[in-house]
Amino acid sequence: MSQTPRPLIIAGNWKMYKTIDESIGYIKNLLKTLDGTASRIFLAVPFTVIKTAADLCKGTPVVVGAQNMNDAAEGAFTGEIAGRMLKEAGAQFVILGHSERRTAFGETDLVINRKVKRALADGLIPLLCIGETAAERSAGQTELVLTRQLEADLAGIDAIAENSLILAYEPVWAIGSNHAATPEIAQTAHALCRRFLEGKFGQEIAQRISILYGGSAKPENACALLEQPDIDGLLVGSASLDPESFSLIAQIETTKTLKL
Numbered sequence: 001m002s003q004t005p006r007p008l009i010i011a012g013n014w015k016m017y018k019t020i021d022e023s024i025g026y027i028k029n030l031l032k033t034l035d036g037t038a039s040r041i042f043l044a045v046p047f048t049v050i051k052t053a054a055d056l057c058k059g060t061p062v063v064v065g066a067q068n069m070n071d072a073a074e075g076a077f078t079g080e081i082a083g084r085m086l087k088e089a090g091a092q093f094v095i096l097g098h099s100e101r102r103t104a105f106g107e108t109d110l111v112i113n114r115k116v117k118r119a120l121a122d123g124l125i126p127l128l129c130i131g132e133t134a135a136e137r138s139a140g141q142t143e144l145v146l147t148r149q150l151e152a153d154l155a156g157i158d159a160i161a162e163n164s165l166i167l168a169y170e171p172v173w174a175i176g177s178n179h180a181a182t183p184e185i186a187q188t189a190h191a192l193c194r195r196f197l198e199g200k201f202g203q204e205i206a207q208r209i210s211i212l213y214g215g216s217a218k219p220e221n222a223c224a225l226l227e228q229p230d231i232d233g234l235l236v237g238s239a240s241l242d243p244e245s246f247s248l249i250a251q252i253e254t255t256k257t258l259k260l
């Protein structure tokens with residue numbers, strides 16, 4: 001078995017919060033607390049904040065990204081933003097397929113798949129989110145839904161370079177609810193995702209793809225979630241808005257060993 005550790009990724013999703021001014025104070029506070037942390041810290045910020053945040057985070061463990069992009073390279077799409085614009089502004093990753101985009105903006109798996117391909121082509125790491133609703137879970141369809149989303153969202157992507165894709169399991173019922181999935185429920189879903197990735201990309205690559213858990217992740221439940229063998233990090237919404245609570249999560253130490 002390889003002893004190479006899989007580094008934890010703690011990602012904050014600011015959603016539609018924080019102006020440029022507010023972000024500067026936040027990032028300066030966060031950076032002060034991160035000395036010596038072994039985790040990689042990702043911050044998905046509003047479009048307007050990307051450039052400022054990326055400049056402030058240069059040479060630090062913090063990686064800045066976006067929360068959405070268009071699937072076209074460029075074009076007459078009023079109000080949209082292209083991957084290469086995000087990249088130029090300093091984004092290194094982009095959240096795609098978040099349940100708020102799927103439900104509030106009608107994004108289908110087909111569109112998400114096109115966005116994932118465009119992000120890869122533009123040199124951005126897609127942080128692809130999947131997850132079942134409460135109704136799907138109580139109907140016993142969790143496995144079916146997750147597999148269907150993975151198949152559709154990653155269709156046509158047959159090979160993936162190291163560190164070029166991140167997955168997030170975000171049960172829709174746990175997002176913003178203050179009721180995170182139990183570590184056992186999350187681990188079961190993560191193991192399913194890992195098996196899918198192994199079938200698609202092979203064991204060696206699948207073992208290196210980080211699978212984050214998202215949905216009411218907080219300093220109080222982060223440790224138990226991160227102890228699960230297939231939970232490689234967290235995608236944190238509301239608890240990432242406060243630099244102190246976010247940095248408490250970022251400072252948790254657990255080591256994942258690749259099972260190769």
Ligand code: PGA
Nearest residue numbers: 175176215216236237238
């Ligand atoms: P939450 O959001 O932590 O506030 O539940 C997570 C997310 O939407 O990514």
